[in-house]
Amino acid sequence: MASFAEALALTFLPSTCALCRVALPWTGSRAGICANCWDRLPSHRGPLCPVCGSPDVASGEACLACRIDPPPWRAAATLGPYEGTMRDLVLLFKNRGRDELGTPLAALLAQSFRGSGWKQPDAVVSVPMTWRRRLRRGYDQAGVLGRALARELKVPFARPLRRRGRGAQVGRRRADRLRLGAATFGARRPVAGRVLLVDDVITTGATVACCARALAHAGADEIYVLAIARTPQPGRIA
Numbered sequence: 001m002a003s004f005a006e007a008l009a010l011t012f013l014p015s016t017c018a019l020c021r022v023a024l025p026w027t028g029s030r031a032g033i034c035a036n037c038w039d040r041l042p043s044h045r046g047p048l049c050p051v052c053g054s055p056d057v058a059s060g061e062a063c064l065a066c067r068i069d070p071p072p073w074r075a076a077a078t079l080g081p082y083e084g085t086m087r088d089l090v091l092l093f094k095n096r097g098r099d100e101l102g103t104p105l106a107a108l109l110a111q112s113f114r115g116s117g118w119k120q121p122d123a124v125v126s127v128p129m130t131w132r133r134r135l136r137r138g139y140d141q142a143g144v145l146g147r148a149l150a151r152e153l154k155v156p157f158a159r160p161l162r163r164r165g166r167g168a169q170v171g172r173r174r175a176d177r178l179r180l181g182a183a184t185f186g187a188r189r190p191v192a193g194r195v196l197l198v199d200d201v202i203t204t205g206a207t208v209a210c211c212a213r214a215l216a217h218a219g220a221d222e223i224y225v226l227a228i229a230r231t232p233q234p235g236r237i238a
């Protein structure tokens with residue numbers, strides 16, 4: 001028989017895991033996701049490009065794309081590929097208003113940061129979203145993530161970037177996204193030192209590249225990029 005405390009908890013907490021639907025156990029679950037799902041999020045297999053984080057490399061050296069055209073940051077990494085439970089988790093966080101996922105996700109990003117050997121940043125900055133989308137969703141998920149990560153790393157969270165013009169990227173062709181992404185961000189105040197730029201999903205990399213260029217232009221010395229997931233690049237040759 002369930003105890004009173006248990007019954008009370010079940011009244012206020014989601015009773016099943018939002019990803020796998022098993023009944024949530026007493027302990028180990030975070031933000032409505034069971035410990036099993038947190039432990040089994042897909043991660044990248046094999047060596048990664050140390051510059052862009054692409055898994056499409058044979059060794060741990062910079063990929064061809066990064067060697068030919070180095071991106072405007074020192075290094076970028078993601079927790080795993082944007083597929084399976086990782087994709088479901090990101091969608092819950094981005095589109096379903098589950099902002100409480102920000103804290104455990106930021107803890108995973110902090111763990112990844114600590115394992116990366118990157119230098120401690122002077123500030124964490126997130127990719128800004130359009131005010132329109134923010135109104136619709138009620139919160140800015142990259143901002144929630146950035147703020148929580150800054151707390152984890154004990155550094156300030158800053159908002160020097162602003163989005164210019166139209167930011168909607170969903171449904172556009174890649175060429176359009178690249179073109180639009182290249183002109184959508186600017187810095188509204190000077191930046192100094194080492195910056196850790198945070199986003200939820202890296203698709204073409206155009207958005208974070210544009211933000212990194214704006215940060216460098218505003219005075220950042222070194223830029224690192226960290227995101228939850230990375231869209232697999234079909235047909236890309238390393």
Ligand SMILES: [Zn+2]
Nearest residue numbers: 017020034037
């Ligand atoms: Zn689960």
Ligand SMILES: [Zn+2]
Nearest residue numbers: 049052063066
């Ligand atoms: Zn690369």
